Amino acid sequence: MVREELNRYLYTLIQKGGSDLHIKAGNGVRIRINGILYKVEAPKQTREGVINLLKELLRSRFEEFVKNKEIDFSYKLDENYRFRANAFFQIDGPSLVMRVIPNKIPTIDEMGYPPVIRKFTKLERGLVLVTGVTGSGKSTTLAALINEINETQAKHIITIEDPVEFVHKDKKSLINQRSLGEDTLSFSRALRAALREDPDIILVGEMRDKETMEIALHAAETGHLVFSTLHTLDAKETLNRIIGIFPPEEQYRIRLVLASTLQGIISQRLVPTIDGKRTAAMEIMLKTPRIKELIMQGRDNEIKDALEEGKKVYGTQSFDQHLVDLVLANRVDEKVAMEYASSKDDFVLKLKQEKRSKGFSDSGSDSKIPIKDI
DSSP states (O other): OOHHHHHHHHHHHHHTTOSEEEEETTSOEEEEETTEEEEESOOOOOHHHHHHHHHHHHGGGHHHHHHHSEEEEEEEOSSSEEEEEEEEEETTEEEEEEEEEESSOOOHHHHTOOGGGGGGGGOSSEEEEEEOSTTSSHHHHHHHHHHHHHHHOOOEEEEEESSOOSOOOOSSSEEEEEEBTTTBSOHHHHHHHHTTSOOSEEEESOOOSHHHHHHHHHHHHTTOEEEEEEOOSSHHHHHHHHHHTSOHHHHHHHHHHHHHHEEEEEEEEEEEOTTSOEEEEEEEEEOOHHHHHHHHHTOGGGHHHHHHHTHHHHOOBOHHHHHHHHHHTTSSOHHHHHHHOSOHHHHHHHHHHHHHHHTOOOOOOOOOOOOOOO
C-alpha cells in the first residue's frame, strides 16, 4: 500500500461519516461508522505492503516502532482533517488504526453537553478528570473545555498528549501543545517540566502511572488547574483506580489529597441517537461538601446517590438521570437508553417519575435507529 491509496480510504471514511479506519496485514480494510465496523472494497493487504506504508508515514520513528512493537502518531490528510493513529504488530504482521480528529474545535453548545460542564472552565485550581472507555469521546470533551477557556480567558495552557489531537489556535489564551515521542519523552517528565513553565492550566492526555498521578495531584495542590483522563467507568471506579495505584501506607494520604483537590469527574458513554448519530451520556460529579466528606471517609459507595440528590442544587447527575433527560429531549430512544443504563430498573423508575412530573405520555417509544450498509 502507498500513501495515495491510504488517503483514498481516509476520504471514504470521512464521506461516510465514519470514525476509524482499520488496515490489517493479512486481511483487508474496514471502517467504523456509528460504532459498527464495515468492510471496504479493497485488496488483501500484505505484510510487506503495510510495512512499506508505515516506513513512509513514520520515517525516522520507524525504528522506534520496530523496537517497541507499537507506536502512536498523528497524520495530517489535508488542511481540514487530521488523524490520531496507532500502529502495532499482530500475528500476520503490522496493523494500523486511524481515528478522525475534526479540524473544527467542538464547542460545549454544539456538543449539547449539560450546562453545568461550564463550571469546570471557570475553576482557578484543582483536578478535573474526564473518564470512560476507549472511544467514548473523552478527547472531544476536553477539547471543548479548553476551547471555552481559550475563547473567554487569558490563560497559559500547556497540553501533554499522545499524540496531539485537536490543534488549538491561540485566542485569548496562550496554548503550548506537546506530543509524546516528538516533543517530550514521557507524561511525567513533561508534567514535571510544566510546573516550571508558568502555566495556569495543564492538560495531561492520560494519567497512566503512579508518578504521573502524583505530579498531577501536586500541581493541583500548588494552585494549577489540571485536566486529565482515565479509562474508568464512573466516579467511584475512578477514585478506586487512583487510590489503588498507591501502596497501602500512602492511600489514606492520597484520599485526603483527592478530597481537597479533586474538583470534579465527568464520566461518559457514547449512546446512539434517534437520528443515527451518537451523543455522550454523562455522569457528572462536582466537589460539593457532601462529596468531599464521602471521599475523605472512604464512603465511595454513596457517591452515586449523592450525585442524584444534588442534581437540582448543584447540577450533578448519574448516568441514568442524564439518559432520562436525553429520552425526554427526544434525542435517544427509550429502549436504547435502557441498554446503556447503569441500572435498567432505576432508569425505568426515574423515567416514569419524570414523565409524570412533566406531563409526558407514559407510553414507550418504538423508534429505531436506521443502520445502512455502505
